Amino acid sequence: MNDTQAPTLLDVARAAGVSRATVDRVINGRPNVKAKTLQRVREAMERLSYRPDPLAAGLARRARYRFCFLLPAGTNAFMDEVAAQVAGSAAWLAGTRASIERRFVDVFDPFALAGAIDAVDRGFDGAAIVALDEPHVRAAVDRLVADGIPVVTLISDAPASRRLGFVGVDNAAAGRTAAALLGRFSGGRGGSVGVLVGSLSLRDHVDRLFGFRQLVERDYRHLSLLPVVETRDEDGEAEAAVARLAAADAGLVAIYNAGAGNRGAGRALSRLGADRRPVFVGHELTSASAGPLREGLFDALIAQNAGHEVRSAARLLIAQASGAPIIPEQERIRIDVFIRENMPD
């Protein structure tokens, strides 16, 4: 604790030879200030290097923000992590006088999602939505925005909508990253590569696939991609698919899972002898994928930090609602790469 007093609004007023009211007018851009006075006040602020106290300002403004987060219901380990992060951010948000209400939706169903978006009360100050790139969803987002509620899309985007922004990674780049690691890890051996996705109607999976294909076809021509298998992000189907790939194809060198279901994939891999095990690259570091990575069943995971994403979404909404500034660099979500050696405990 320290007592080097920072200058207050009153100090500025005195220094500029005006009243508190006038300084207030300048600071908050209210009308009726002569250009000359404005100048004087600005100079005084500059000279004293005055910074309005955010605490006092927030208190006086008695602003409270309520946000609604629409998250996918279901058993996806990554989405569970996102939901947990939302819940866990309550303490942090309290410091900014904001709060989040979570709602769970079947995000695979465009109509259900659109309905849920329409059902967001107009009393909220903003919404974050794990979206779908689909006309009904886009329209619902636009309706929400039209009603004055800013929306950010989270993890999965709806690009053509009027959302304020998208918080998530560039999935094509994530797919390329997966391809580069998979290609280099398989060490020049030619052969076939199995490819799994949750669904070909999920925009993020398709984007990853696109990036993956692009790089494999450019840099790793000795690898041939097998037909894509859709697992509906379910462990059972992923497990069966991996087992089938390993059994059917003697020339299998690697598997890329662009979707979820890593727990199942891990199980299937664990039943293969170490010598017959293909290189495996998947997405997201979760309770389902950490074990296999640690045991060497998985070779790499391309991940995104759910906590960062949730906080970033909240910051964007707060900034929009309060006029606060944002630091773009801090809001860019990075594509994380995890191998066994750099896993967090």
Next chain:
Amino acid sequence: MNDTQAPTLLDVARAAGVSRATVDRVINGRPNVKAKTLQRVREAMERLSYRPDPLAAGLARRARYRFCFLLPAGTNAFMDEVAAQVAGSAAWLAGTRASIERRFVDVFDPFALAGAIDAVDRGFDGAAIVALDEPHVRAAVDRLVADGIPVVTLISDAPASRRLGFVGVDNAAAGRTAAALLGRFSGGRGGSVGVLVGSLSLRDHVDRLFGFRQLVERDYRHLSLLPVVETRDEDGEAEAAVARLAAADAGLVAIYNAGAGNRGAGRALSRLGADRRPVFVGHELTSASAGPLREGLFDALIAQNAGHEVRSAARLLIAQASGAPIIPEQERIRIDVFIRENMPD
């Protein structure tokens, strides 16, 4: 903006049938409250799910915190980034009524660093120090702590000191990560590996080297490590070292730079034909290393996020000074892996 009023301290007082003063006594753990009353107040707080308003509390407490960050002087690109992040965190810190004063020291010189630590005014509320694992430095840190100023070490630790904590990565793990990528990227080819460090008296470089060696010797026995070259983290020396390695050794398959000087290393690599270019793994994503990575001269970078580290150090100091809680998960610094495909723009 929303007006669903959160319960205030006064609401709690009314609900518990006591006065504000008593609720205050409970909240701030002051003495002279009967067990029974304490119970009643706690229940009321629970029932209303009361949360003290951090804004108002901060205001009333009129706490201000001043921290001193001791950073390495010099031309290291990563450290420049750290310094820039410290400067750039001013806006964020203002919201917590904290401020940081930066001081630059020749961190390679234990005596200069120890002197600078001793010279930190006792008026500060905490200090973050890019330390050296060296007796004089350790002693100086302990003196500072003994005078009541909490210290966190940043990026480079002084493990045996009484510092409050260390904010940085596990450099041995970072070295292992480098080894795993370098090993797999070189694709089973046997040969020699050049190893560069800034100095063998820098703890973090030595730790990286340790982890690197460990994994190479365990998993990549076909690679033989050449004698370590010390570059003093200077571009010129790094450039010369890389050029020498490439010229001298026809069997060179890879180079690992555990230190700085990436700009120089990049220059040397760019002069080699694409076919003669070794796999190159280095540390930190900076203005010096981003170019070579993008152009394919570097194969991977093991990095740490300077912004996260600076903010984390500040959060730890604030928490210590104010008794605020910390989220350990958020303070763990991750080992980032960058290849060309997942570079941020």
Next chain:
DNA sequence: GAAATTTTGAAGTGCGTGCCTCAAAATTTT
């Protein structure tokens, strides 16, 4: 130069808490 308009000052209230004082009430000790 008078009237209309704009600019400014003085002062107050409220935000939710920390922290202080003083006296009254309750409880414990003698």
Next chain:
DNA sequence: AAAATTTTGAGGCACGCACTTCAAAATTTC
């Protein structure tokens, strides 16, 4: 039962700013 001690209440000031009101002063317009 009296005295000593602990517990509680009531109230107020402070924190730094947002926002308001009203009248006085300055400036512009006619």
